Amino acid sequence: MRVLHVISTPGPGGAGHQLRLLVRRLPHDNEVVMLAPAASRVPGKLEDRPGTEPAADGIADALRAEGARVHRLTATCDRDPGAIARLRRLMLDGRYDVVHTHLYRASVQGRIAARLAGVPHVVTTEHHLGAEVLEGRRVSPGVRALYLAGERLGQVTIAASPAIAGRLRDWGVPDERIAMIPKAIDPTEFRFDRRTRAITRARLGVEPGVPLVGGVGRLEPDKRFDLLIRAIAEVPxxxxxxxxxxxxxxxxxxxxxxxxxxxxxxFAGAVVHTREMLCAMDVFASPDSRTFGLAILEAIASGLPAVYAACPPLEERITARAAVHGTHRLSPRDRESLPRALRAELLCLDERGGARLPGRSVSSRYDADHLAAAVGRLYERIADRPRRRQVIAPLLAYRGRARRFPLPGGKVRNA
Incomplete structure (x- = not known):
């Protein structure tokens, strides 16, 4: 089976690493297209040269190291006919059995191109879908309409968390077109190493005996790193x-x-992989109350105690009365909960004589092997379905749904 993955330029971590973990394990002939913004006009040519992004370059290098062929194409905006035409040509030449898209821009353009190229099977993974923001875009009626129009051109959308699956249903995507396959990590990638810890702390300018609290994620208001800065002021x-x-x-x-x-x-800035930074830390903290918590799973795999506001995989363990050792859920309405939890974890660290906790795993459900096996089974399942080459009919089918399923909070017509 020949599979083409199409992904918008990925930032550090997140969707790019999920794709890397997937490609490494899928027993198929995998190729990857990265849609990059234009960097500069190439003299004498009609199209822009794809720009470069350090994090995306790191992911591309890692994918090539896994044996995947990686293409770079320019996509200047979400509605870029030139990008769709270039993708269609690539798909026609590659004669792929499955096109698997990742992230908003790639999903919009990749699904259209796949249908125009006659690719028989189209799958999308929805990595991030907020109630009000979608990968940095405000969820306007236009953004949502374009997303749903593209969704009709695929067969299945993989929701990377239960919250995303619920939001897709709220938007009007039928249950039978949604598959819930959670995000995953490879715990072996985050094994603690003393030498790496010493080197990283020296590079950061942190003395060996200084307690280091860490947080990982995109620096944006919703992540609530402001709470972490205020909390550290109360942790001498x-x-x-x-x-x-x-x-x-x-x-x-x-x-x-x-x-x-x-x-x-x-402020360490963006990194391609967080292992070195996690090795340097003593306690991991995540004050974001709307996250899936993948960085938290990576932290506990590295042997860190973790305090967190939200992490559905860890919350599942609490519900099952089998909480993961060295994890502490913050009280949602208690602002003192975070500094108090940090002080408690640093006291425990002192009582352990600075010893690291063992790496822990929440469940095999969140391991990369499970991710790849589930996606592989999905490919096989859709491959048994009849080939779909229609483009216009799915869009006409969507036209009626747009009126039935408005933006959350809007009025429902023709329900």
């Missing part, structure tokens, strides 16, 4: 390491100055 002698970049970085730096902890807050 500890430093805070924030791994990631984003639009809120400048405001977070100002907040650190206001709180008087600028000398104790380190």
């Amino acid at each position: 002698d500890a430093c805070l390491l924030l791994v990631g970049d984003g639009p809120a970085r400048a405001s977070l730096e100002r907040l650190a100055v206001i709180e008087g902890v600028a000398d104790r807050v380190l």
Whole structure:
């Protein structure tokens, strides 16, 4: 089976790493297309040269190391006819059995191109789908309409979390077109290493005995790293390491100055892989109350204690009365919960003499082997279905659904 994965330029971690874990394990002939924004006009040519992104380049290199062929194509916007034409040509030449799209822009353009090229089977993974924001875009009627029109051109949308599956249903995607396959990690990639810890802390300028609290994620308001900066002001002698970049970085730096902890807050920026940074930390903290918590799973695999506001996989264990050792869920309405939990974990660290906890796994459900096996079974299932080559009919079918399923909070017509 020949599979073409189409992904928008991925940031560090997230969808790019999920794709890497998947491609490594799928027993198929996998190729990958990365849709990159234009960097500059190439003299004498009608199309732009794809731009480069350090994180995307790192993912591309990792995919090539796994034996996948990686293509780079320019996509200047979500509605880019030129990108669709280039994708269609690539798909015609490649004669793929399955096109699997990842992230919004790639899903819109990839599904249209796949249908125009006559690819028999089209799958999408929805990695991020917020109630109000979709990969940095406000969920406007136009964004939602374009998404749903593209959805009709595929066969199945893989929801990477129960929350995403629920949101797809709220938008009007039928149950039979949704498959819930959770995000996953490879725990072996996050094994703690003392030498890596020493080297990374030295590079960051953190002395060996200084307690280091860490957080990982895109620096944006919804992640609530502001709570973490305020909390570290109440944890004497500890430093805070924030791994990631984003639009809120400048405001977070100002907040650190206001709180008087600028000398104790380190901004590492975006990294291709978090293992080194996790090795350098002593406690992991996630104040985001709307996250799936993949970074938390990576942290506990590295042997870190973790305090968190939300993490559905860990919450499943709490419900089953089998909480993962060294994890602490924050009280949602208690602002003192975070600094109190950090102080408690650092006290436990001191009582252990600085010893690392063993790496822990929540469940095999969230391991990369399970992810690949589930996706592989999905491919086989849709391959048994009749070939679909229609383009116009699915879009006409969507036209009626658009009136029945408005944006959340809007009025339902013709229900």
